[in-house]
Amino acid sequence: MKLILTIIIICSLTLSAYSQYNPGAKQISLSNSDVALSNDVFSIFNNPAGLAQMNWREVGVYYSPAPFGLSELANGFVAYHEPTSIGSFAIGGMSYGFDLYRESKFSLGYSYNYLNKFFAGVTINYQTVSIQNYGNDGALFFNIGGLAYVSNILRLGFSIQNINRASFGDDDDQIPMIFNTGFSYDVVDELTLNFAVEKDIKYKASFQFGINYDIIEYLSLRTGFSNEPSKYSAGIGINYSMFSLDYAMYTHNDLGLTHQAGIIISFGREQNRLTSIRKNLGLE
Numbered sequence: 001m002k003l004i005l006t007i008i009i010i011c012s013l014t015l016s017a018y019s020q021y022n023p024g025a026k027q028i029s030l031s032n033s034d035v036a037l038s039n040d041v042f043s044i045f046n047n048p049a050g051l052a053q054m055n056w057r058e059v060g061v062y063y064s065p066a067p068f069g070l071s072e073l074a075n076g077f078v079a080y081h082e083p084t085s086i087g088s089f090a091i092g093g094m095s096y097g098f099d100l101y102r103e104s105k106f107s108l109g110y111s112y113n114y115l116n117k118f119f120a121g122v123t124i125n126y127q128t129v130s131i132q133n134y135g136n137d138g139a140l141f142f143n144i145g146g147l148a149y150v151s152n153i154l155r156l157g158f159s160i161q162n163i164n165r166a167s168f169g170d171d172d173d174q175i176p177m178i179f180n181t182g183f184s185y186d187v188v189d190e191l192t193l194n195f196a197v198e199k200d201i202k203y204k205a206s207f208q209f210g211i212n213y214d215i216i217e218y219l220s221l222r223t224g225f226s227n228e229p230s231k232y233s234a235g236i237g238i239n240y241s242m243f244s245l246d247y248a249m250y251t252h253n254d255l256g257l258t259h260q261a262g263i264i265i266s267f268g269r270e271q272n273r274l275t276s277i278r279k280n281l282g283l284e
Helices: 002-018 025-029 048-053 273-280
Strands: 057-064 075-084 087-097 101-114 118-131 135-149 154-161 178-188 191-200 206-216 219-226 231-240 243-252 256-267
Touching: 025 219, 025 231, 025 243, 025 256, 048 087, 048 101, 048 118, 048 135, 048 154
Parallel strands: none
Antiparallel strands: 057 075, 057 256, 075 087, 087 101, 101 118, 118 135, 135 154, 154 178, 178 191, 191 206, 206 219, 219 231, 231 243, 243 256
């Protein structure tokens, strides 16, 4: 009975919720309101334009062991960012599911910085799905994104996921097409507000809001909420030297609490993330 229930939940949630799942414990603690922030290696999966804000190498690992209390829904992501003189490149991978049902994805991203104010990016994704005793399939799809500094403290951003509307098999929209736009505003150096509107072409728009507060140099507190579905999130970040350790949790009205964690290692970043980006872009 548990197996049957699990498969039913997977079928109803995977393609509508997890295929559009943007990883990163920081991102999730902000209820994925960070489309105009997008300033770490996991931007490859969300808004690739943000990658070119960084002039240092970065590697990140993210893991959620039992979403909604089900280990069958475990998922993990890994990503690497490499800045070059012609733009920023990134690679990433994802694994989700269990023996009976599994999704995997490989991503290659590129981002270009124009005048330290305008950023554009694209991610090429190849995603596969495998169902035991039913076979497997794969699809190639593209994400695009843009980010602009309206001022030193205000950013606008957008992304479109699966712009070519790829899908598995003969069924449409198994990989959702999603539009996302929003802003990120630095109230003060330690406090950033994020707001985004996300629209899956098959569902109602979701409004997302998140707050990041660097309470001290090494500790960040985060919270957020969204509707459609109604979700509340919170998390913490511990930032020391080249290491960023992040934890997040969020609640779902019907399915309960989910925990996730991640680590990012930054090679060559001399100060905290926001200060380093401002210095790189000449905003200090």
